[in-house]
Amino acid sequence: MIPLSEAREHVLSRVEPLTPRRVALDQVLGLVLAEPVHAHDSIPGFTNTAMDGYAVRACDTAGAPVELAVVGAIAAGDDGDLAIGAGQAARIMTGAPLPEGADAVVKVESTRRLDESADRVRVEESVEPGNHIRYPGEDVTAGERVLAAGLAVTPGRVGLLASVGAYEVAVHPRPRVGVLSTGDELLDSAVPLRRGQIRDTNRRILLSLVQQAGFEGVDLGIARDDPAEIERAFRAGAAGCDAVLSSGGVSMGDYDYVKVVLDRIGDMRWMQIAIKPAKPFAFGVVDGIPVLGLPGNPVSSMVSFELLAKPALRSMAGFADAEVGPNLVKAVCGDDIHHSDGKTHYVRCAARRDSSGVLHVSSAGGQGSHQLAAMTRADALAVIPDGAAVRRGDLVEAILLNTGI
Numbered sequence: 001m002i003p004l005s006e007a008r009e010h011v012l013s014r015v016e017p018l019t020p021r022r023v024a025l026d027q028v029l030g031l032v033l034a035e036p037v038h039a040h041d042s043i044p045g046f047t048n049t050a051m052d053g054y055a056v057r058a059c060d061t062a063g064a065p066v067e068l069a070v071v072g073a074i075a076a077g078d079d080g081d082l083a084i085g086a087g088q089a090a091r092i093m094t095g096a097p098l099p100e101g102a103d104a105v106v107k108v109e110s111t112r113r114l115d116e117s118a119d120r121v122r123v124e125e126s127v128e129p130g131n132h133i134r135y136p137g138e139d140v141t142a143g144e145r146v147l148a149a150g151l152a153v154t155p156g157r158v159g160l161l162a163s164v165g166a167y168e169v170a171v172h173p174r175p176r177v178g179v180l181s182t183g184d185e186l187l188d189s190a191v192p193l194r195r196g197q198i199r200d201t202n203r204r205i206l207l208s209l210v211q212q213a214g215f216e217g218v219d220l221g222i223a224r225d226d227p228a229e230i231e232r233a234f235r236a237g238a239a240g241c242d243a244v245l246s247s248g249g250v251s252m253g254d255y256d257y258v259k260v261v262l263d264r265i266g267d268m269r270w271m272q273i274a275i276k277p278a279k280p281f282a283f284g285v286v287d288g289i290p291v292l293g294l295p296g297n298p299v300s301s302m303v304s305f306e307l308l309a310k311p312a313l314r315s316m317a318g319f320a321d322a323e324v325g326p327n328l329v330k331a332v333c334g335d336d337i338h339h340s341d342g343k344t345h346y347v348r349c350a351a352r353r354d355s356s357g358v359l360h361v362s363s364a365g366g367q368g369s370h371q372l373a374a375m376t377r378a379d380a381l382a383v384i385p386d387g388a389a390v391r392r393g394d395l396v397e398a399i400l401l402n403t404g405i
């Protein structure tokens with residue numbers, strides 16, 4: 001058996017961020033920038049008002065209340081080609097450019113109109129120069145790098161890109177991930193099962209995990225335990241995807257042809273990792289595409305995805321934190337746990353936060369790698385190292401499973 005860190009390093013050293021592409025702004029949410037983005041112009045690009053009110057010369061308001069002559073109105077979007085002089089004001093709306101001669105804005109709530117035609121206003125507040133004014137470059141200065149390469153695009157960043165006119169940006173494309181199930185026992189329909197059959201759950205799970213992680217899942221179907229069919233499926237996956245995930249056929253069974261086929265058509269490493277569940281794992285390259293062979297038991301395939309496939313796919317998507325990931329937290333363990341079998345255990349746990357926000361985890365039930373129902377009650381995997389006697393109340397590391405806790 002090898003430590004998980006060795007398996008992960010093996011995988012991460014053999015996958016690369018996908019070749020950047022220029023992608024339209026409406027398609028970049030969640031993708032990673034491959035180039036820095038610079039602002040051509042300052043934002044704001046012109047002096048403007050932060051409030052609806054009157055543009056004034058601050059010195060004219062010194063003896064407030066005062067009366068000023070209203071010389072015009074400026075709306076957002078106007079070019080603001082207006083000037084005010086001593087004793088004058090201009091009606092102005094939020095975002096509109098400040099007129100020549102004005103150096104402050106009095107908010108409308110501090111003013112009163114004096115006649116129907118609105119050409120005189122009573123200003124009831126004295127203001128300092130700069131009051132309610134937004135100056136050029138307060139948000140972004142011209143030439144500034146607004147986003148660095150390697151950042152993931154969030155909703156706010158989509159807006160920032162739009163604000164600097166970057167309607168097409170260089171990003172690492174979203175990995176297309178083929179998902180393949182293998183096994184003669186698998187059925188993908190609601191018809192009654194005959195003895196020996198089970199329904200294919202892994203492909204549904206893995207396609208969902210791929211999608212939840214922000215990647216594009218490609219359904220490669222079920223390959224029977226037949227070498228020709230398995231080869232066809234892997235080759236089709238390699239031809240149409242950036243990576244292929246298969247489940248099943250990587251352990252020690254007589255009909256585990258996945259191993260035979262992949263050894264023939266790919267450059268593979270078969271691993272036994274010192275973890276429970278998800279001990280068997282394979283990584284290799286088929287027709288230039290990374291192939292990850294996950295174990296067949298549903299819980300094992302999920303844990304294998306979390307610990308190995310997701311970091312690999314995140315790395316291909318350009319994320320810098322691929323190895324550790326954002327989901328590793330500390331939690332108070334609610335159970336006594338001890339084992340010494342040479343493996344690190346990933347214990348399926350329900351999690352809750354107490355009133356001070358501290359995370360507590362405790363076993364979600366059956367820990368068998370075939371017990372998917374218990375896995376679905378888990379919000380986290382508690383990481384219990386070999387030989388560590390964890391006592392109720394001890395702090396442990398845990399991996400959050402994106403259940404919203």
Ligand code: AMP
Binds near residue numbers: 249256
């Ligand atoms: P294998 O590694 O192919 O021997 O599979 C190990 C166990 O996982 C067996 O009990 C399989 O029936 C089960 N298994 C394999 N693939 C799937 C799948 N796609 N969905 C549900 N169970 C599976």
Ligand code: MG
Binds near residue numbers: 182183256
């Ligand atoms: Mg099988």
